[in-house]
Amino acid sequence: MSIHPIQWERRGLQASLAVLSIAALLISIAMAVSIGEMTIPLATTFKAVVNRVFGAGFEISGIQEGIIWSYRLSRALVAACCGAALALSGVILQALLRNPLAEPYVLGISAGASTGAVAVMILGFGHGVLTLSSGAFAGAIGAFALVSLLAAGSGGSHDRIILAGVAGSQLFNALTSYIVTTSANAEQARGVMFWLLGSLGGVRWPDVYLAAPVALGGFVVCIFHARALDAFTFGTDAAAALGVPVARVRIVLLGLTAIMTATMVSIVGSIGFVGLVIPHAARFIVGPGHLRLIPASVISGAIFMVLADIISRIIIPQQILPIGVVTALFGAPAFAFILYKARRAV
């Protein structure tokens, strides 16, 4: 029989779990700031942040402050937002589509974003008006629309959308490869390759100002719909029979998923497995109720991405691994584990 979520019996335990997980997120961000080619003590990191935020005026070297503030902190914050938003998208899609394998990457949204980005980067669509990010954004929305139409046209059942997603992914990946092989020079091809695998390399503060509101807003909207998501446990009709305005909830939450995924992919490239694995891991700890599952997924997603970023920077000396490679290296075995469990549950 399948494994039951641990029953947290006392509210005190829940509260301490919440405090602990937020502390773990802050510590992992602090570690991400401290660890790197130049190791910076945690105390210095703390001083630099206090200096900036409260103007405390601690004595620290300008180089260290520069690395902390303009490079590593923004990078860690974007990683956290990105992990949170992708995990949140996974939670929403898995609940609404009632399919444990649903996530933005599997549904082809990330592939669409890649095609959009590559079209701008290499073909020069938009003649400089469109940035790479907006190209990715447009691609993600386009892919989402196409996969939704395909799923609706084929009967709209919950397995269909996964099949439609697979078809969409293949199509957009093929388009991306077509553009790269026919139009890109060697240097462009290498740049695209890195972008496609996910890269936090060029991330700076303006990206934080974009990613943070999207992740935070997504979280708030999602928490507001936690009970509606619970009501989907036995399907769409069951949710409607429980008084949930199904059409409105679907439009709001699927739209939110598209916006969150498109934003994150446009900043860091396509990163798989976070949206798939994190909700399952969180469900394992706090159970299926969305009022707890949503915050748990957001925080674990954020921690996972920040840690994945640290690993991507230190696992090979003098070289940064694309973060998508790290998330997939950990995500693929977890994916296999879920498939195995899903088979046993039938």
Place this chain on the structure above:
Amino acid sequence: MTISVKDARWTASGKMIVDGITLDIEAGQMLGLLGPNGSGKSSLLRLICGLRRVESGVIRLGDDEIGLIPRAQLSRRIAIVEQQATTDAQVTVNDVVRLGRTPHRSPLSQWTMRDDAAVNHALESVGMLEKRAQSWHTLSGGERQRVHIARALAQTPAELLLDEPTNHLDIQHQLDILSLISRLPVTSVVALHDLNLAAMFCDRIAILHHGRVIAAGDPGTVLTEELVADVFGVRTFIDRSPHHGKPHIHFLAAHRS
């Protein structure tokens, strides 16, 4: 009367599924919907609880037209137990029954004593109070059906609709579920296949055929050999049961042609 259906029509993929049904359901009664597969029983139930919209005709709940009642308000009044609804989620009996409180709660409201009382009462009515912490996936078919009924009762409805609640259950559980429904202090509409069980438990029955009501009334007058032959295409001999006084349907071997 609580629910009144007037000339309701509904089509799916160009096929008329509900073809002008008129039916009145009186308060506190248990109405059995009988009819062959595809006769429109499930569709009628969905129309009554507002999951589908009638294309023409009117369905009223008390004095109000179903289509004009806000979704959440409707779900506080009327609950449905659908066929074989299941889930992959790792939910407990308690989680499922708590879902029944959804229409009573706003997105951010706290769980109240009233919610708690409704859930406890619902679990008690179906005899699942001791198993409330058990996982959904460890329950038998009969237990799952009871939990669904408890979830519906937690909505504290005045009307309860059930779509073939005895499907795939062994005979003991079939009797068990139907006597449970007949004891509940609500108006209930139950789609059924077993004519004898319907005759035994329902206060009234309505026979559906090709999306129309062929006959409606108390089981003793509605269930005749001619009608069963017309609608279900089987030969029967019907007499009164010496045990409960309700009609008893004996099925006879088909004609050799």
